[in-house]
Amino acid sequence: MNGEFKLVIGRAVREIAQYYSSEESFAIKKGKHLPNRGAIIGVIKDLRRVMFPGYFGSENITDTAPEYFIGNTLTEVYVTLKKQIETALIYQNTDQISEEEISERAMEICKKFFGRLAEIQQMLLKDVQAGFDGDPAAKSKEEIIFSYPGLFAIFVYRIAHELYLMDVPFIPRIMTEYAHSRTGIDINSGATIGEYFFIDHGTGVVIGETTCIGNHVKLYQGVTLGALSTRSGQQLAGVKRHPTIQDNVTIYSGSTILGGETVIGEECVIAGGAFITSSVPPRTKVTVKKPELNFKGPSQEDVWE
Structure with missing residues (x-):
């Protein structure tokens, strides 16, 4: 190790050690x-x-x-x-x-x-x-x-x-x-989840701390049951900030449901990709407007020789 590199290491040691003494999180x-x-x-x-x-x-x-x-x-x-x-x-x-x-x-x-x-x-x-x-x-x-x-x-x-x-x-x-x-799959231990709960495929599912889920609920991959806003941070600790999902609800992939006052009524079906921040009445099917596909002929660059 040459002298110049020793100086670099020495400076890094001093700077990191300074954080050890000043940052509360580092002090067990x-x-x-x-x-x-x-x-x-x-x-x-x-x-x-x-x-x-x-x-x-x-x-x-x-x-x-x-x-x-x-x-x-x-x-x-x-x-x-x-x-x-x-x-x-x-x-x-x-x-x-x-x-x-x-x-x-x-x-x-x-x-x-x-x-x-x-x-x-x-x-x-x-x-x-x-x-x-x-x-x-x-x-x-x-x-x-x-x-x-x-x-x-x-x-x-x-x-x-x-x-x-x-x-x-x-x-x-x-x-x-x-x-x-x-x-x-990220399920906070504080969530309340009823009987006969099923997560299909699962990757990317997020269930927040104050979420309430009833019986016979089925979620698909990428579903988020989250807070409407967490900018207040610790001020929201203990406050219900995640949604309530009642019995016999199915939520398809990629849907996001936010807010502590948001209630998804029993027997609802939430289509994939939905973004919901207000309550949904029981026995409702929430759909997402289908995207329009515009078909065009191949450009000159797309034509294979």
Whole structure:
């Protein structure tokens, strides 16, 4: 390394180090740690094995007692998840709550969470049924469970949503962003989603934090359920800013529906490419004006020799 390049490196070091000391985001709170992303992804994978036994692991529950497999796996999940929840709560702690109290709170969160797992599994089985009923290309429910990115994103959302409701910091977002990175489907853990939910194809779907979705709703790729404007930033935290989609609605690809006061009534069909910022009455078909195609004869440059 020549002297000139050493000077360049030295200047870069000083400038970056200056940001370390002045920028709050770079300063992890002293003596605290953020949750371990790898451990949280491991929790997702283990819970997936429990919810859909035999699909994502080597276990064969027909050869062994299912209670043993479930109990052993959930025990491992509990140990990991409780530790990560404690880590998140300690990092977020601004009220000087003792670590003993935080540990008790983490235990209570885990108690409620594990108490909900059987109901989450039933919801997921209904989502599988919705996928099978709604996709003529599906050859079996097994194919949907094993292969469909939409179901994976929904599975992660339903797990993360329970922790979101219990005000667990960091972890729900880590979970849903993991699914986002895997599938291209971005479901905020705060959204409320009913039964028999199906996302077909999926890539590019965005569902915002305060979205409310009813039962038997089907979305196609590229659908955005978003906020009308986010220029106010943190001033809108906690305000309903995403739409409500009622029961039995189908929204085709590329549609955008925005605004916290926007309600799409039950049994509506929204055509692909629609842009909606106001409510739609029940049993309405929203269409987009077809583009006009102007056919012209080939120019001289287009004629093949």
